[in-house]
Amino acid sequence: MSQPATLGTDKSSLTYFRWAFIVTxxxxxxxxxxxxxxxxxxxxxxxxxxxxxxxxxxxxxxxxDNAIVNANKLKDMTPVWQQRFLTWGILIAVFGMRIFFPLLIVVIAAGIGPIDAVLLAAREPAEYARIMNDAHLPIAAFGGTFLMMVGLTYFFDHEKDIHWIEWLESHMARSASIKGIEIALVxxxxxxxxxxxxxxxxxxxxYSAIYGLLTFLAVEVIGGLLDASQKTLAEAAKGGLGAFIYLEVLDASFSFDGVIGAFALTQNLFIIAIGLxxxxxxxxxxxxxxxxxxTLAEYRYLEHGAFYAILILxxxxYCQTLVHIPEVITGLGGAALIGVSLWSSIRFNRLELAQESRHAD
Structure with a gap:
């Protein structure tokens, strides 16, 4: 089956970051x-x-790693839904998760109205930050569980035939025949x-972790139902609204750590919203x-590095519910894994090119 078309044409790498530079x-x-x-x-x-x-x-x-996972999902979506995610989806990501999500936590935790939450953020940032920090445990449990299911589902796939860490991933792929094994591990x-x-x-x-697990399963089921016009459930996951919802929940899970971690630098909601x-x-x-x-097709192990980073995150x-782990460790750890997977991909491409040259001679 032919793949859906992607969004654009060949451009220089810097061109892609034009709007990012403007927003910066x-x-x-x-x-x-x-x-x-x-x-x-x-x-x-x-x-x-x-x-x-x-x-x-x-x-x-x-x-x-969020960008890599998004790209993995987007490359199989139709151009219309690609564009919708990259326009409406980014608005939800920026305003919804970086502004309204912290406000929603305070609204629920403090039992106050949305306007009062905004006033609290503006007038009493220390109290606002305290409420956010108190909510860290359920957020970490919920987001950690959702991301863990995302990572494990990628590796526990009997159709997965490209392995970076061969001995581990091949066993995981074969074990995928055991129904619900990733759920059991979580x-x-x-x-x-x-x-x-x-x-x-x-x-x-x-309770929070179970809600995270149920949210992942619900998004998977709802995605299939919403996109049931596709021929199979596997193809449905590549469809429109269901895949859009999946990516939004995924982005939300990635954002939990950044939003909470931002309060270590400042207690001002508006500064956090600008920076994030x-x-x-x-x-x-x-x-x-x-x-x-x-890029994902060109660098065969880049995806693997991203999903390992998701599992580690x-x-x-989970560990942050027990001890404080600096956000710099989280960020550098994920970046290092992706960097190693990129190096492994480049090394593989060079070896393959060298073998082709020898065969040609």
Whole structure:
């Protein structure tokens, strides 16, 4: 079956980041203006400017694997739904997850209205940050479980025939014939980590993790039902609205860590929104570039590195319910895995090219 067309034509790599550069300039200017309004000093303005830049880098480092996974899903979607995700989807990602999601947490946790949550963020940022930090455990359990299912589902696939770490991935692919094996592994980890917590925290962890698992399964089922006009369920996953919902929930899960981690740098919701919003635009640009240039096909192990990074991120989110793990470790760990997978792909391509040259001679 022919693959759906991708979004555009050949362009230079920098062209893909044009809007990201524009948003960066606007965002950093807004950050500087906000810093001046908050402090009334050049030092305060420079501090907020710097925090916005650091948050943008943090978001990019934490979400590079998100861009690869998005590209993996998008390359099989129809051009119409590709475009919808990259326009409406990015608006939901930037405004929904970076602004409304933190507000929603405070609305639920504090039992106040949305307007009161905005006023709390503006007038009492310390209290706002405290509520967000108190909600970290259920968020980490929910997001970690969802991402773990995403990663395990990729490796536990009997049709997967390209393996990076051969001895491990080949066994996982063969084990995919055991129905529900990835769910069993996740449930086992949920029980393990819940035993390391005590009292109410353990109960909260279990319930939140189960909700994350149910959300993944619900998105899979709803995606198939919404796109049931396709010939098979496997093809349905490549369809329109169902795949769109899947990508949005996936982006939300990736965003949990960045949003919570941002409060370590600043308690101001609006500074966080600017910094993470800038980073989200680069993730969008990287996604488009990966799809249009066919980078995933060219570098055969890049996808593997991204999904390993997802699995590690999910375990880190679980571990963060027990101890604090600096976000820089999370970001650098994922980036390192992707870098190694890229190097392995380049090495494979060179060896293959050398073999072809020898055969030609």
């Amino acid at each position: 300039a606007i965002g950093l200017i807004l950050g500087a203006v906000l810093g001046w309004q908050i402090s009334g000093t050049l030092d305060g303005m420079a501090t907020v400017f710097f925090i916005c830049a650091v948050l943008a880098v943090l978001e990019i480092s934490l979400s590079f 449930l086992l980890l949920i029980l393990l980590f819940s035993n390391l917590l005590e009292g109410e925290e353990a109960t909260t962890f279990v 919003g800038i980073g989200a635009m680069y993730v969008r640009s990287m996604t488009i570039m990966l799809v249009e240039k066919g 999910s375990v880190i989110m």
